[in-house]
Amino acid sequence: MNLDKFLAEKIAAAVESLYGVQAPEGAIQLSATRKEFEGDVTLVTFPLLRISRKSPEATAEEIGAYLKANLPQVESYNVVKGFLNIKISPAYWCDVFGQIAAAGDYGQAAPTGRTVMVEFSSPNTNKPLHLGHIRNNLLGWSVSRLLEAAGDKVIKVNLVNDRGIHICKSMYAWLKRGNGITRRAVESKVTTW
Numbered sequence: 192m193n194l195d196k197f198l199a200e201k202i203a204a205a206v207e208s209l210y211g212v213q214a215p216e217g218a219i220q221l222s223a224t225r226k227e228f229e230g231d232v233t234l235v236t237f238p239l240l241r242i243s244r245k246s247p248e249a250t251a252e253e254i255g256a257y258l259k260a261n262l263p264q265v266e267s268y269n270v271v272k273g274f275l276n277i278k279i280s281p282a283y284w285c286d287v288f289g290q291i292a293a294a295g296d297y298g299q300a301a302p303t304g305r306t307v308m309v310e311f312s313s314p315n316t317n318k319p320l321h322l323g324h325i326r327n328n329l330l331g332w333s334v335s336r337l338l339e340a341a342g343d344k345v346i347k348v349n350l351v352n353d354r355g356i357h358i359c360k361s362m363y364a365w366l367k368r369g370n371g372i373t374r375r376a377v378e379s380k381v382t383t384w
Contacts (some may be wrong), residue, residue, distance in 0.1 A: 247273025
């Protein structure tokens with residue numbers, strides 16, 4: 192289950208239990224806790240003040256105490272000027288990671304029906320590979336795996352390329368100094384050993 196959705200449901204239950212009124216839609220606003228404060232998720236209490244009829248700090252403190260007392264997933268909380276910073280317990284995260292590990296298809300999207308071709312590397316067979324070739328292989332493979340996870344059918348292509356600068360130099364030399372001689376003319380002059 193989505194952590195924000197889970198917490199929103201529990202905070203709605205806390206508001207109803209503490210103040211006897213259901214929180215209106217959109218009143219429970221959650222966001223990631225800013226890095227300078229301790230916590231994982233932050234509840235903005237200002238939209239709930241009409242219900243609690245208390246200060247932002249008092250409202251945050253009451254909701255935080257309720258969540259800490261009734262939810263084992265909440266390890267601790269702190270209040271900063273009407274913002275309730277909630278720290279989630281390591282046991283919750285272990286449970287989430289266990290569910291992810293148990294699901295063999297986690298992160299896999301439904302098939303899209305698209306076929307995508309990814310070409311990568313194409314090293315020259317007449318010279319040694321270098322770090323750039325490895326980088327291109329890893330990037331190409333990674334892009335292929337990401338596209339597969341997104342639901343696409345991926346065709347990986349690696350052209351064997353033995354044409355390089357040496358071929359270009361030979362062609363240039365033939366154009367400049369070959370005097371228009373063709374391969375057949377050369378073959379007819381070559382004697383067999």
